[in-house]
Amino acid sequence: MSQQKSEAVVEETFSDDDIAEYLQRHADFFDRHSSLLMDLKVAHNPGGAAISLVERQITVLRQRSQDLERQLKELVTVARSNDLLVARLHRLSIRLMTTPGHAARIETLETCLREDFQADRAAVVLFPPLQDETIAREGFLKIVDRGDPGLKPFASFLKSARPRCGLIRGRQKTFLFAENAREISSAALVPLGAQAALGFLVIGSRDPDYFNPEQKTDFLARLGELVSVALL
Structure with a gap:
């Protein structure tokens, strides 16, 4: 058989x-044929100069190491952020539990959201019936009937009764x-009570990316569960 036919076969x-x-099933192939590692050439980048397989492997391993290091840093950042949020939530719970009176707890909630949670603006919307001592707090607490026309833009949120983050319309x-509406670009909407029966809490930020859907x-x-219990 000619060489041309052999190659075709x-x-x-x-x-x-x-x-x-075959190479996957014989992981020691290049151990037994180590000279091939320097002879085999692969492109370093598309259209780039050829490098040995060993050099390419080193490059790939270095990139993987960098990716793992980046992922680890991200995990550490998230863990620290979570620890900070847990600490803030703990402080809020203590302050609410030690504050007597419904109206006083509303005031405490506003202060904590501003000081501990860095809210540029915050608001609580409550639906009747409410405790007798609950009164609207200008710029923070609104008391409206659930059928109020002003709530129409929140219809899908109230229907889902789940926390939501993103740009605010x-x-x-x-x-x-x-x-103060122009100040706020993004917000977190938090239902209060089962199916948002009590109302909802809003934390606003000037930063359009601070609260995002992801x-x-x-x-x-x-946070919603804690505030709901405090306001019952």
Whole structure:
């Protein structure tokens, strides 16, 4: 059989996948044929100069190491952030539990959101019936009937009754923050009570990316549970 025919048979018999599978099943192949490592060449970058397989492997391992280091840093950052949030939630719970009176707890909640949670603006919307001592607090607490027309922009949120983060729309901002509406770009909406039966809490930020839809809302759900109990 001629050399040309032999090469054709080899090409038909061994595909790229066959070779890859063989190398996977024989991980010691290059240990037994180490001289090939320096002879085999791969492109360093598309269109770039060829480098040895060993150099390419070192480059890949270095990149993987950098990726793992970046992921580890991200995990550490998230863990520290979570610890900070837990500490803030703990302080809020203590302050609310040690504050007598419904109206006083509303005031304490506003102070904590501003000082501990760095809220640029915050608001609580409560639905009747309420405790007798609960009175609207200008710029923070609104008491409205659940059927109030001003709540229409919040319809999907109230229907889902789940915490939500993201950009806040014009009519929503106006309803919540009135003359300060222009200051706020993003917000976290937190239902209070089962199916938002008590109302909802809003934490606003000037930063449009501070609250975004990709954020986890577990912490906000816990915050909502805590505030709901405090306001019952």
